[in-house]
Amino acid sequence: MPCPSVNGDVRFFEPRTPDSINVLQTVKGLTALDIHPQANLFACGSMNQFIAVYNANGDVISNIKYYDGFMGQRIGAISCLAFHPYWVKHEQ
DSSP: OEEEOTTSEEEEEOTTSSSEEEEEEOOSSEEEEEEOSSSSEEEEEETTSEEEEEETTSOEEEEEEOBOSTTOOBOOOOOOOOOOSSOOOOOO
């Protein structure tokens, strides 16, 4: 079970032990986190207007940023995330 912090640390806990079993450093300014129920993926949203998708080892799978040019449309700070419960699209 992961537990995020605003500094970007994501700690994984085993319910039977009091200490975290793994710590991954993700994006700074972490505002949202979601874990895929079927795949070993989790996504972190940032107040810096992007979403990063990681695998269980902490490797970045994808970055999602949306801004188009100087006066283009932008996404705001990410306040919530949700994976589709069944659909995982994996590209090599």
